[in-house]
Amino acid sequence: MSELLDRFEFDDAVERMYRAGEAAERAGRLREAAVHFRVAADQHLGDAAVRLARVLFALGEENEAAQWCAAAVQDGFSEAEELVLENSLKRQRFLEHAARIMVGAPTFDWLPSGMPSRHIAAPEIARRTAALRALDERYGGIACHTAVLEHLADVEPMVVVGDVPTWTAVAEVYELAGWTAFDSGQPGTALPHFAHALTLARQAEDESLIASVLTRAGRMFLHHNAPEDALKAFQLGFVAAHNAWADRRVLDDPPQAIASLTTKVRTYDEGRSRTLALTALARNHLALGDVAAATGFAAEAVASARNLRSARAEDHLHWLDQEARAAGASVLAEQISARPARSG
Structure with a gap:
């Protein structure tokens, strides 16, 4: 009886770790989520290995993520194989998106999920972004990434009703969200932010901002041992910078x-x-x-x-x-x- 009770309590503790991992992932605390999911995955609890692999890919820990994907496949979760393929294609799709941006092809295939509840003027957006950028510069991305995401959630709906200054201002928030995600050790979550920044910068025809976003993406690729992808991003950024120079x-x-x-x-x-x-x-x-x-x-x-x-x-x-x-x-x-x- 005692052994059954001990086992029940152990299983309950593992289940709580899994739920804690879910909560941490939803809150954007990916390293904390990885700790919790790792415990659950060690005990082969449900799809914990898949959840762990997804978080590890977002953190740039590709080797460990691939190992957990293999473990998940052995446990019967075949979708883990797709997760490996999806991760390998992320940078390629981002660079393809950037290339379309550079030739002026239509790229606005995304819109915020809701309408704005209040009007936020572009200068107001820019002032808050500048303050957060100063925090990032002084204290690092981990210190302000959550605040940047909160700012982004507030201003993103303005894209729907905005104009060129608004698109530029929101694009700069996306750029900062991507940059602080990278500096927080979350390169996988940075790419969608950079992609949205490029889309809005093209909508505003802001070549200087496009060049800035691509340069930051290239630095991230370089940091995570993807020199060929970094070079492509830098080359596209150079073209955008040259275009900005030509405009001036x-x-x-x-x-x-x-x-x-x-x-x-x-x-x-x-x-x-x-x-x-x-x-x-x-x-x-x-x-x-x-x-x-x-x-x-x-x-x-x-x-x-x-x-x-x-x-x-x-x-x-x-x-x-x-x-x-x-x-x-x-x-x-x-x-x-x-x-x-x-x-x-």
């Missing part, structure tokens, strides 16, 4: 800007990115006195913008119109002013 150089150094923009515009399909690049080409050719070339690029820009509802693109076309009138390029100016008015 518009009208400051027209020949160099034209060379960069000519390469850049070939990567874009019709839409905002292509419209902005074509307008910049027209402005730089106009600055060099090549009215014919400027007029040709302006015509392409107007055509590319015909289905756009973008205040930013409209501003750039307006600046081109003003510069054309100042330069006496009447045909070019008429071409711009004759475009259909943007609605909404």
